[in-house]
Amino acid sequence: MSDPDTVTDTGATTSPDTATSSDTATGAQSSGAGPAAPRPGVEGTEAPAGTPAGDRNHVARVLGVLTNADRVQNLILLAVIVIIAAFVTSRQPAFLTWGNLSIAVTGTIILFGLTGLVELLVIIVGGLDISVGSIVGLSSVVGALVWTHTGQNGGLAVLSALLIGLLCGLANGLLIIYGRVNPFIATLATLAAFKGIGQVLSDGGAIGSGFASNAIFIFIQRGSVAGLPTQLFILVIVALALAFLLLYTDIGRNVYAIGGNPTAARLAGVNINRYVLAVYLVVGFVAAIAGVILMARQGFGQQTGSVDGLELKAVTVAALGGASLRGGRGGVLGAALAIVLLGFLENGMNVLNINTFWQNVAQGTLLLIAVIAQQRRRKERAIGIPD
């Protein structure tokens, strides 16, 4: 599923990584003494587009893929995915079949996939949202309540769920911007609050029934678009949209700018508040889409179950994808690979009948290995608490 995404991502971002970029970076970071003067061997690696240096550019680009820290991380992810796939397939040949993988997508992948992608966005802009799991649950509960009280009106149920998601995002954004609350604390509070509201509304149980007879929910759960199962299609569309936003629009540039240096972004004329608010709205909206899918999948709305611990998985996806909690870094390609990896891991262990508790162990270990490998590549000195 990450194929089309791979194309856009590499096509647009490999150009910064010429063959010598890592060398130059090391030199200049440590001294400022380095490459102020143009050096003959280096020029031409990034000649203006359309010059005869194209071939060399291509070679440099390939080398860049191999040397850049973020790309190394992506290669590691890819390698682990291949290893897992090979291992599981050798034990259980049915693993790498369309049927099994579709089940995996409509299983849990869709939930942490969607929330992980938007978590990536919010982390790049320099924020954090750990209330996503609660938003998914709350929107499913509200959607199911509307469904029940409007005589099973599917359209209204979906609309109300999405509206609730937007409201949750709005609350988070306003708390952070105008309440001046740190994003972690703010969304820690709303994690509890949204969850509590959902539990009160649902009385802690499952809400609604008969979703399986509604065309909208049948389409979401079992339909297909362009040859893809609906849920996979939604995931791919969200990933592509996010990649496009980050790579090709001024919005994406400004998102990276705000995450990298908010003061500079503001002085350069970026309305930071508007962007932060919009990002939290997007998070709420996409989490609500996940809530609607949850309704379709399990046939009721519920504040517990699949949504428990979803926020942690979402952050895992973003971190595996190369996002730094300081903001300004990360890409959709990495996050997409992370989603595939976590999905393979989970489904693979299910297929092999391995105790689900081990999945948590494996997931945690993997995250640590990936992040440590990334930090080693960046050659940060081992002193105190890292940024």
Next chain:
Amino acid sequence: MTSTGPGTEPPIALRMTGVSKRFGPVRALRDVSVEFRAGEVTALMGENGAGKSTLLKVLIGALPIDEGTVELDGRPVTFADPTASRAAGVRVVAQEPEIIPHVSVAENIFVGALPARRRLFRKGELVAKATELIVRYGFGQVLHPETVGSRLTPAQRQLVEILRALTDQPRVIAFDEPTSSLSDGEVELLFTLIRRLREQGVAVIYVSHRLKEVFALGDRIAVLRDGAHVGTRPVAGTSERSASGTSMVTEAELIRMMVGRDLSSLYHDEVPRPTPGDVVLDVAGVSSADVHDISFQVRAGEIVGLAGLIGAGRSELVRALIGAEPITGGSVTFQGNVRRFHSPKDAVRAGIGLAPEERKAEALFMQRSVRENTATAIYDRIRRFRVINRKAERATVATFLERLRVRTPGMEYPVSNLSGGNQQKVVLARWLARNPALLILDEPTRGVDVGAKSEIYAIIHELAATGIAILMVSSELPEVLGLADRIIVMQNGRITGELARAEATEEGVLALAMADDLSDLVVGLQTETSGAAT
């Protein structure tokens, strides 16, 4: 050297022999052999990227040496890390000191060596020790031991960093551009301190871009160029050491040693200045939290300098003008319309650009490419349905990088790889690409080497010649005097006077900048003249 008498050379405290350091293909230090004598101030000069910082880093063991040896008092030494060099008595006073924001000055000074008994922290003793240290070095008037770190001015932060270095009686102490954030009065204080250290027999290494300081303070000047030691020359006029026979170094010669070429005129005075056009910015009685009743005008094609001591409110004023801080009174008329900018975005859209004081903290996205850093302010002009036209982006960026002669291996390189001068040019290129009606430059040449400075001055002239109104905040008097058509002087958040280029002298500007410290009568006169001028 006063104790050793004329003729005899003071002993060498620190000697580096054949020191080399590489970063990948870049040779940051090439076979550097240099000596630093006890009881002398050796100024270390060179353009940005010449290897000064690297030299200091290998000196204290923050970076390992590839080749060569270091001797301290005649004994070869290798420092594994800064802690080891510190124990041996070699210290570097960082340019941008790390101050812990939530603890007192006293704790900041003694951090890592707090007085304690059986791990019980003794606050009384700490404050007493800190007070003693502060008073001993003559900072009693400017630094209080119980002030909290976050409330310190840049100058005070610098003092804390210096006092840290002095806590354990160093043999060699290096200052890395200590005056870049200090006002003139504070610089004088620092010089007194450095001279006292020299008398105590400490070998002082003084890294600076400012020729005047180097000649005022240095006994010798060591020059680095492209990582190599070009030479060390005694400074004229400081003592009778001219007896040694080596020729004394002059400013022109020094600049030639640093850049390998002559700089005929740093400020490009020979360029004819165009007559100013219409009033672009008219500030009338503007007040904000930090500035009061500010009135002045800037015309198209005019360069107006905003002078004053550190803390005079100049940066606060320009931040208020572009809407980064709220204006509480008065009016701003921009291009004929009364405007109230509520955010920098409004100001940018209207046609104002600000190149802020702290390049790295306020202007650049260090992880991003030169291209993105240059294009930051023009996205709204090169997009279509929110999608950026990459071809147009590259073309525009390439045009302005070339026009400003930005030295970078390519526009896709992270801006963090560039030298300070080239980073500043990227910031200028960003605003040039937007072509604003008013460009505000806050300390445009801070931390920039002489060669790049000259280029930046030329760029400023060029911009003004195209009709852009320029408001330039600068703490370097020669810079303001050399560039500005008019000079507005501020103190304590108020304008204390305005001088035309012809009548401005360093003394005149300084007198206005310190008006409050002079007699009431003088202040009264100056407020009158400034009132008449505006």
